[in-house]
Amino acid sequence: MAEIIEGGVIESFEEVPDVRVVRIRPDKWVEFKPGQYFQIFIPEGEETVKPYSVASPPSNRKYLEFCVKRVEGGHASNFMFNTEPGERLKMQGPMGRFVLQEQITNDIIFAATGTGISSIKPMIRTIFERGTDRQIWLFFGIRTENDIIYKKDFETLASKHKNFHFVPSLSRASEAWNGERGYVQDVMKRLIKDITNKDIYLCGVAEMVEQMRKIAEQLGFPKEKIHFEKYV
Ligand SMILES: Cc1cc2nc3c(=O)[nH]c(=O)nc-3n(C[C@H](O)[C@H](O)[C@H](O)COP(=O)(O)OP(=O)(O)OC[C@H]3O[C@@H](n4cnc5c(N)ncnc54)[C@H](O)[C@@H]3O)c2cc1C
Incomplete structure (x- = not known):
């Protein structure tokens, strides 16, 4: 079972219109593979979780980067879109089997x-x-x-x-x-x-x-x- 960890938003900026990059520094580092995602707990309203892929490579241990598109009327994406540095978030992961193969032979x-x-x-x-x-x-x-x-x-x-x-x-x-x-x-x-x-x-x-x-x-x-x- 994937771990639940907490972290603080250290950066949040609009990469292109309606797409935001959110960087979260986890309190405790968790190893992940390129392609995996975390379930992010959305604390607003009734607590829900939504999956977001890690957009930074595992070699960058400064933060986990997420890249979120604002969906009209979307609960989680709008919450993520409005996060500010200093905000605390809970995540569960890593998860997912869509990962890069270990050896690149092709x-x-x-x-x-x-x-x-x-x-x-x-x-x-x-x-x-x-x-x-x-x-x-x-x-x-x-x-x-x-x-x-x-x-x-x-x-x-x-x-x-x-x-x-x-x-x-x-x-x-x-x-x-x-x-x-x-x-x-x-x-x-x-x-x-x-x-x-x-x-x-x-x-x-x-x-x-x-x-x-x-x-x-x-x-x-x-x-x-x-x-x-x-x-x-
Ligand atoms: C494994 C996995 C990884 C994911 N990684 C990312 C990621 O890195 N970045 C990211 O932005 N999203 C990612 N998603 C999608 C994300 O989890 C949410 O589904 C998305 O942000 C919408 O959630 P919401 O609560 O804002 O919208 P909801 O409240 O669930 O939906 C609101 C309305 O918008 C529609 N809708 C939902 N998603 C989209 C969409 N993409 N385009 C148009 N209409 C939509 C729904 O059908 C619904 O009508 C990932 C999903 C999976 C399964």
């Missing part, structure tokens, strides 16, 4: 929509902290250029590592955008030609993950190479 394709990036970011960070000569792709589906969560982090990583390919795809791109357009699943389908020695990790809202999973199967990925997490 190329890896990551695909996320929205805050689904939260569980993928620590996986990618961990891969490059350990070092790899495999090709690592990140297909990221969002609406507009202003909605690209962790844009700078991924661009910096891509400029340092020639084997990291960052492919944001915008469903509502402006005229000026010269990257990929349209739904991320279509872009992935178009760009992935060869699935030999590749694993695929998918995360985001359930509908998108389901579509991506079907595409991965159509492309020929065997089931054991398709790893996924659905957020709702």
Whole structure:
């Protein structure tokens, strides 16, 4: 059974419109794997718990980072969105089996929509902290250029590592955008030609993950190479 721990919010800022990064320093450090989540106790109203993925890599022991999208009328997300430094929170974790494999022997394709990036970011960070000569792709589906969560982090990583390919795809791109357009699943389908020695990790809202999973199967990925997490 996962431990219940407490921690204090040390930072909370808007990363992109309606998406907030909340950093919590736990009173006691708990080991976790990239991709795992914590159940956060929402103390407002009737106490509930909601899962949020850890967006920071395990190597960063200063805090647990969460990246939360404000959902209209959503109880937990609005609570998280309004947290301020100094606030105390209770969490239970780590939980989840959507984790990065220990040995990276294949190329890896990551695909996320929205805050689904939260569980993928620590996986990618961990891969490059350990070092790899495999090709690592990140297909990221969002609406507009202003909605690209962790844009700078991924661009910096891509400029340092020639084997990291960052492919944001915008469903509502402006005229000026010269990257990929349209739904991320279509872009992935178009760009992935060869699935030999590749694993695929998918995360985001359930509908998108389901579509991506079907595409991965159509492309020929065997089931054991398709790893996924659905957020709702
Ligand atoms: C394993 C796991 C990890 C997760 N990690 C994260 C994370 O890192 N960041 C994050 O932001 N969320 C994450 N989620 C989703 C999160 O747990 C909540 O479900 C989400 O924040 C909405 O909770 P709420 O209480 O605000 O909304 P609720 O009160 O549960 O819902 C309010 C209304 O909004 C709708 N709704 C709920 N979620 C969404 C959505 N994403 N988009 C549009 N409409 C929605 C509901 O259907 C409902 O009608 C994760 C979910 C799972 C299962």
